[in-house]
Amino acid sequence: MRKAVFFILLILSGKAWAQPEIKPYGALPSNAQVKWQQLEYYMFIHFGPNTFTDKEWGHGDEDPKVFNPTELDARQWARTAKLAGMKGIIITAKHHDGFCLWPSEYSKHTVRESAWKNGKGDVLAELSAACKEYGLLFGVYLSPWDRNHPAYGTPEYNQVFANQLREVHTKYGHVFEQWFDGANGEGPNGKKQVYDWDLFEGTVKKYHPEVIFFSDAGPGCRWIGNENGFAGTTNWSTINRKEFAPGMHGIQDKLNTGQEGATDWVPGEADVSIRPGWFFSPATNDKVKTLPWLLDIYYGSVGRNANLLLNVPVDRRGRIHENDSIRLMELKKTLDADFKSxxxxxxxxxxxxxxxxxxxxxxxxxxxxxxxxxxxxxxxxxxxxxxxxxxxxxxxxxxxxxxxxxxxxxxxxxxxxxxxxxxxxxxxxxxxxxxxxxxxxxxxxxxxxxxxxxxxxxxxxxxxxxxxKAPELLADPVIKRSKSGEVTIAIQSADPVVYYTTNGSEPTTASAKYSSGFSFKGSGTIKAKAFINNGKTPGATVTQTFDLAPESWNAVTAGAKNAVDGNPGTTFRNAQMKYPAELVVDMGIPTTVNGFTYTPDMRGGIVYQYAFYVSNDGKEWGEPVAKGSFANILNSPVKQSIKLSKPVQCRYFKMVALAPADEKDQVPAFAETGVF
Missing domain, CATH: 2.60.120.260 (Galactose-binding domain-like)
Structure with missing residues (x-):
């Protein structure tokens, strides 16, 4: 036996005939890219002034003292990520508002000017130390768009940003991924910056030569083309980089699938938030993605040749909220069971x-x-x-x-x-x-x-x-409502019992039992939960927030009935309608309105800047009761809810589309528009 084993080993160690050379084919990954792909799953953390102002894109004019987490604990973040099976953490060291989570010498909008720790704190220092303690990799997102810095929009700003990159990459140890996006300027016709990407990447490489650069064009890894967390069912790790640049529009489909036989190895990274928004909001504490939803994302990213970057926003205490943590542990337990044997x-x-x-x-x-x-x-x-x-x-x-x-x-x-x-x-x-x-x-x-x-x-x-052989999982209930306000709840799992509430409270077996459709014409929140095993085994709580049912509404704008039919799957889009474009709706009776919603059509025509008006006669409109922009709507084309500064009573409302999210698409689309 020993001789036989020795003979086999001798054969396997032989040179010429033991293994004819397998020639590499096409674009190839670097050693760093192979190691990065093997990470598979890691955490994104969005944290900054937006956490305290309830915004997704801050304007840079926030008082830095608003940033004041009372119980910041970066070790809790790292411990949670480790227990969740994640391999690293990437944090928004600087978002579009320009606020720096470290005391940068090149900005006056930093933690140094905040109320947190009397200006003596440094979030990056605490997180990098926590990652090292828990054996996690540390990564950073620095937005080149800076809505606060006075030099933004001038050639001098590029060096300012390069200096900030140098600070981060020299003070906080190893950085495994540098996250860039192409956000630029303040919407259509806003202040723009010509970014010096060669300078930015060269600055980082000087200190971390094997860092993985994320952007629409890589070069380390690429955006997957959406913020839903799903790679294409076809997903090549190669693209022709010369065809792409950070911030380009109209390239999402190519990024989602990659390009067969292309020139450069730039694998996909799927980014998605565990909540509806990227930053923490108390209003989303009951809207953490359900376990079946997160499993769909995992199999649609890691299961499709991409890495999964799951955002878990830190709350106003400076801690990961318990609802998010519980869901992460449920996901870890389920994945362990799925791949146990x-x-x-x-x-x-x-x-x-x-x-x-x-x-x-x-x-x-x-x-x-x-x-x-x-x-x-x-x-x-x-x-x-x-x-x-x-x-x-x-x-x-x-x-x-x-x-x-x-x-x-x-x-x-x-x-x-x-x-x-x-x-x-x-x-x-x-x-x-x-x-x-x-x-x-x-x-x-x-x-x-x-x-x-x-x-x-x-x-x-x-x-x-x-x-x-993965265990079966109880599916999520699906809550839908018709234009007339009829609510139905469906579920694919066999023989579940579904309980629901209409006041936003948590469903239990003592709540209303669903048997058939019911009427819910007002605005509010419906929650549903499925149970099996005689109520002993609950599924996830599913939450659906509705506007006023548009039962008796009429679109005054010709041909716009699909925008107020209660069905986001239908769309009003008129090729003759250009910006600025008006959508006028008659609600039939005077109604108290606290805010309005806009659901974009993901296929195009997405509105970025808006104005919202109200009227009692459909003739006199006055000044808009709300005006602004839908932050990040092009990359995250989900339903937008805008709360008014005070309630108003009206019979008519008018949404005016002022500017597109994609300047190449000058025909606005309305999948649905409503009020609450």
């Missing part, structure tokens, strides 16, 4: 088109739980089958497969089939793999699983194949 580890693995004379690319490496070993077809063979066979039937509902990306991303298409009797039945047909692809499948029982590689850019090189 790799059924493929006990499979007999066979392949077709095996690479000849190459023990180091044997099929045994597909299930050895070692990413750095792999199987490959012979040169020029772009198709193959991988078979996992079992002595006894197994039941699985997850399949994970990985390419060995240091040699490039290659696979273009594959299928998954299972043996039923004497025939294989296809259960999944997909496109790209990349670093990791995870498929959520129905419960399937079989003795043989076949993965067919249908096409590739070069000989496929597969590192791992894994199978799991």
């Amino acid at each position: 790799n059924l493929a580890a006990r499979a007999r693995t066979t392949v077709t088109n095996n690479r000849p004379g190459s023990p180091l690319t044997s099929a045994i490496h597909l299930t050895d739980n070692n990413y750095n070993t792999y199987w490959a077809t012979e040169d020029g063979k772009l198709t193959a089958d991988i078979n996992l066979s079992f002595e006894k039937e197994i039941t699985f509902n997850r399949l994970a497969i990985q390419e060995y990306i240091p040699l490039g991303q290659r696979v273009k298409a594959f299928t998954v089939s299972v043996l039923e009797g004497k025939q294989y039945r296809e259960i999944a047909r997909e496109t790209t793999i990349g670093y990791k692809r995870i498929l959520r499948l129905p419960n399937t029982t079989t003795k043989s699983v076949k993965i067919t590689l249908l096409d590739a850019l070069a000989s496929p090189v597969i590192s791992e194949v894994k199978l799991y």
Whole structure:
């Protein structure tokens, strides 16, 4: 036996014939990019004056003394991230308002001027120390847009920003990721800055040469094209960087899917917030994303060859709120259960088109739980089958497969089939793999699983194949309301009992039991929760906030009925309508209005600047009761709620679209407009 083992080791260590060289294909990741991809999941923290002013984009004119967390505990942030299974934290060291979470020498809008610790505090110092203590990586977001600094909009500002980057990258230890976005100026026709990206990146690289730069164009990793957390079902890690620049519009689809066979390795990072907004707001304490929702995001990001950057905003105490922390722990527990036992580890693995004379690319490496070993077809063979066979039937509902990306991303298409009797039945047909692809499948029982590689850019090189049986999860109830105010609650899980409330309180088994639709014409909050096992096992609480039901409303603007039909899936968009564009609505009766809402059409025509008017006769409008801009609406095209400074009574309201979010799209669209 010893001689046999020695002989095998001698073969495996041989030079010429043991492993014919596998030539890398196409754009390749750097060592730093490979390590970054293996992180998979880490935390984003938005924190600053916006936390205290209830804004998403501050204007830079805030009194810095408003920043005054009473119980700031960066160790609690790091401890929470660690327990959640995250590998690092990226913090908004400077957002668009220009406020610096460290006492920068190049700004007068910093923690030094705040009330926190009498101006002696330094958030970055505390967080970097906490990350080091808990074994987490430390990253920073510095917005180049600065709505406070007087030099913004001049050539001098670029050096100011470079100096701030130098401060952050020399004072707080290792930085694994530098997050940039392309935000620039104060909306259409606002003050703009010509950013010197070469200066910015060169400054950072001087101190952290292997840092991963995030932006629309990388070069380390790219925005995934939305702020919902979902990569494309096809997701290449390559793009042609020369086609992209930070802040460009109209590139979201390409960023979401990447570009096949492109020139540069720039993998996707999916960013999303655990709450509706990026910064903390007390109004969203009951709107933390549910566990099924977060699982969808995880499988739609990490499961689609992207990293997941999950934002967990720090509250006004300077702590992660308990609702967010609880949900993070639920997610960790569920993911641990989903991937607890790799059924493929006990499979007999066979392949077709095996690479000849190459023990180091044997099929045994597909299930050895070692990413750095792999199987490959012979040169020029772009198709193959991988078979996992079992002595006894197994039941699985997850399949994970990985390419060995240091040699490039290659696979273009594959299928998954299972043996039923004497025939294989296809259960999944997909496109790209990349670093990791995870498929959520129905419960399937079989003795043989076949993965067919249908096409590739070069000989496929597969590192791992894994199978799991994840526990079933209670689905979220879905709350909908018609134009007439009829509310329905649906759920996909089998035999649940759903309880609901209409006053914003938490549903329990003592609440109203849902059996059929009910009327809810006013504005307010409905919550629903599903229970199984005779009420012993609850699901997540789902919250839906409604405006006034537009039952008797009429759109005075010709053809605009879809904007007030209670259905955000329909849209009013008239190609003849240009900015400024008016949408006038007759509510039929005098109504007390506290605010208005605008739901954009994600397909285009998104309004950025607005004015909102009210009238009792539809003729005399006076001055607008609200005027401003929808912060970040282009990147996060979700329903916008604007509260008025004081309630008004009116029969008519008018929303005026003043300027577009995308200057190339000059036709405004209204998916829905309402009042509360």
